[in-house]
Amino acid sequence: MFDYETMRVIWWLFIGVVAIAFALTEGFDFGVSTLLPFVGKTDVERRVIINTVGATWEGNQVWLVLLGGAIFAVWPAVYATLFSGLYVAMLLVLFALFFRPAGFDYRSKVSDPRWRNAWDWGLFIGGTLPPVLLGVLVGNLILGLPFHLDQDLRAFYDGSFWGLLSPFALLCGVVSLLASSFHGALFLKWRTEDVIHDRATQTVAILGPLLLAGMVAVTLWVFIGIDRPEITQMAATDAPSNPLNKAVIAVGASWLQHFMAHPWMLLAPLLGFLGLILAWLLGKGTSTMAAFLFSSLGIAGILLTVGFGLFPFLLISSTDPRSSLTLWDASSSHTTLLWAFWITVVFLPIVLLYTRWVYKILWGSITEASVLKDSHTLY
Amino acid sequence: MIGDDVVMLSRLQFGLTALYHFLFVPLTLGMTFILGIMESVYVMTGKEVYKDMTKFWGKLFGINFAMGVTTGLTLEFQFGTNWAYYSHYVGDIFGPLLASEGWMAFFLESTFVGLFFFGWDKLTKVQHLTVTWLLAVGTSLSALWILIANGWMQYPVGAEFNYETLRMEMTSFADVILNPVAQVKFVHTVAAGYVTGSMFVLGISSWYLLNKRDIGFARRSFSIASAFGLASILSVIVLGDESGYTSGETQKMKLAAIEAEWETEPAPASFTLIGIPDQNGQRTGYAIKIPFLLGLMATRSIDEEVKGLKELQEGSLVRVKNGMVAYGELQKLRSGDHSDATKQAFAEHKADLGYGLLLKKYTENVVDADAAMIEKAANDTIPKVAPLFWTFRVMVACGFTMLFVFAMTFYYCATRVADQKRWLLRMAVWCIPLPWIAAETGWFVAEFGRQPWTISGILPTHLSVSSVSSGQLWFSIGGFALFYTVLLIIELYLMQKYVRIGPSSLHTGRYCHEQATTTAH
Helix, strand or coil, X not given: CCCHHHHHHHHHHHHHHHHHHHHHHHHHHHHHHXXXXXXXXXXXXXXXXXXXXXXXXXXXHHHHHHHHHHHHHHCXXXXXXXXXXXXXXXXXXXXXXXHHHHHXXXXXXXXXXXXXXXXXXXXXXXXXXXXXXHHHHHHHHHHCECEEEXXXXXXXXXXXXXXXXXXXXXXXXXXHHHHHHHHHHHHHHHHECHHHHHHHHHHHHHHHHHHHHHHHHHHHHHHHHCCCCEEEEECCCCCCCCCCCEEEECCCCCHHHHHHHCHHHHHHHHHHHHHHHHHHHHHHCCCHHHHHHHHHHHHHHHHHHHHHHHCCEEECECCCHHHCEECCCCCCCHHHHHHHHHHHHHHHHHHHHHXXXXXHHHCCCECHHHHHHCCCCCC | CXXXXXXXXXXXXXXXXXXXXXXXXXXXXHHHHHHHHHHHHHHHHCCHHHHHHHHHHHHXXXXXXXXXXXXXXXXXXXXXHHCHHHHHHHHHHHHHHHHHHHHHHHHHHHHHHHHHHHCCCCCCHHHHHHHXXXXXXXXXXXXXHXXXXXXXXXXXXXXXXXXXXCEEEECCHHHHHCCHHHHHHHHHHHHHHHHHHHHHHHHHHHHHHHCCCCHHHHHHHHHHHHHHXXXXXXXXXXXXXXXXXXXXXXXXXXXXXXXXXXXXXXXXXXXXXXXXXXXXXXXXXXXXXXXCHHHHHHHCCCCCCCCCHHHHHHHHHHHHHHHHHHHHHHHHHHCCCCCHHXXXXXXXXHHHHHHHHHHHHCCCCCCCCCHHHHHHHHHHCCXXXXXXXXXXXXXXXXHHHHHHHHHHHHHHHHCCCHHHCHHHHHHHHHCCCXXXXXXXXXXXXXXXXXXXXXXXXXXXXXXXXXXCCHHHHXXXXXXXXXXXXXXXXXXXXXXXXXHHHHHHHHCCCCCCCCCCCCCCC
């Protein structure tokens, strides 16, 4: 049961799980940071907002680190091609993330309002630019990226940073930001009382329809206006990984046909839409916890839709379709996949257990009174 | 062919960002352990001052930890952004080690660090102590995995080249993990981290003692730092000697370069204490030598030779020629000739494939290299001697100076007269930068000494880079320079601010800036 082909599929699922865990946990951290300067008017209000995520954001960010590390371990060619190809975009994400550790930890260590205000905007950048750029990245995964591999399997990128910012990709960036802000607003609402709680409710009410409209637009655009390549011939699914051992045509069955060919895959977009519609309806009212859970399901549905839609592609090349990377020909060796599998099987439950414990200990509403009481220890 | 400027700028960026990250890592490693010790004493004795110590030094640790997280993220991104061919070529081995670090270390430290700061009133004493120790274990586990990865770059075991996938692939995970170079590097490096934490606490406590403020608090911090520091510096030195021993086995070239040993001397070789290495003339001028010492350290024997650079270069020449054969056979395999004879010929020579790849710098086809190119490639295998020679000696000098400081402070702590030895307190303050100097020079010796390889004997540095432009590199280097400079200024500002306020920053009402009282009871 642990043959090479199965391991490749299992790892495709695992990477999906890690990506979803990242989107759900750091998603609300990002959202809370984006909303910070707008929902919090006074210093104490902003401290309330920061401390809803202050004690746990670091653990959440590890999902991003792990996502990078797992892709490196399991699909080295994807890690190499994606990170070097999108050089400028990746560095912009990184530079934006720089604002977060210092923003959380340093902001309240000096009482000068100019200092604190500057860090609030730093946190805003650190929570806003990454979801936008990562959304743009997902858009480009769907459109395909201009890259090719040479005979040594060295990756060359044939486009530029500005080339990434096509209207479709920018729309994906906006949807991603709306999703993280919506998710963050629900989290904020869940963990606060009074004025912040009320403002978060209003934010949920406004962002919900915008997010759903954006998702409809992206879905229609993909089904009507974007070509999907197709593999016409490839090595066996348990053959050694070499992406150049296949033939690919640039325009094959459409995205819609791809989903229709495997109707069960339509559950993913269904989950995405239903989850977020319910999250919006419940989030406007008083069922905040349920709304947050549906929002999580909805975001998971969006990511599953992207993954299913691309299958078996991981990175589509728009300029040299044959160089496209798939889970069959861009994976690590069988030995490595097996080792990484066992490590994950052991440590994933452990991590989830202690993360749950930490959240349980730290759970409870953050209020202005609680912030003022521990003014010297809290962020 | 890859532009030399891209290779040079990629190395510059990696070197600077890694060295910068390494300003914060050792302190994190050391401080988490010291916090664990302080809090253990608190839980055992119930004395509030130990809780205050944990909290105050914890504040300084937090300021540092934020920078460690910030700059560590860069390295995770950078293998992909700047070393894409490296990532493709050895991702099968290097990737799972990084992923393991994520699962076992990053989650542990990052999840519990929040609870360390905000869990004081929400946990029992023993629960909080457990959290603190988990944080310490997490940081040291992180060092373990990254040093297994780094150890593999220095001494690549448990992997082989696969001509079908055109990359290195793992053959034995156990060999990779139990790599002797990695084990020694791990203990040497974490112990250096513990030294850094100890020197930091020792120096700042000395400053409080010199200023006669918060005496009880400072004296207790001083004692813990001097005892833990002495144990740690001894481990660093013993394990540093041990890594001289292992590199005698596996990284002869690096060892010979550090020692500027050009000729193979009759065993046991003498140790060059100081001198002026001359790369072009392949000799070391004005050398002061200690007989027998190098032979004893590197081989643990009196009759084994330590090979000199010139002899090692001859060996490289043979391997470059073998590597050309391997490359030729690889080309045949790739063009579809899968006959047993070709496979056999490739298998016989593939251990030297990396040496063949050194020729890519001079000719794309490798197999058509002329004698001059082969000579140049063999010459490339000798790292630049002078920078290694000097940085190594700076590191060792820092180490022994700190050994002196820790030994003296420990002795006077034991005899309970440490606060009267003002010269020693002053010296401890002035020695605060030493662990950083030692850590940075040590890092330089290990990594610069590995040149011209990213993976010793397997993959040359100049092939490892991404296909990016020098313009993109200038953009990123500029960005790093800007962010890192501003962040460093902010970090140092906050550090000195909280050091000056001292334990009064806890607002317990027990310390010098708050009340008239200056004792910590």
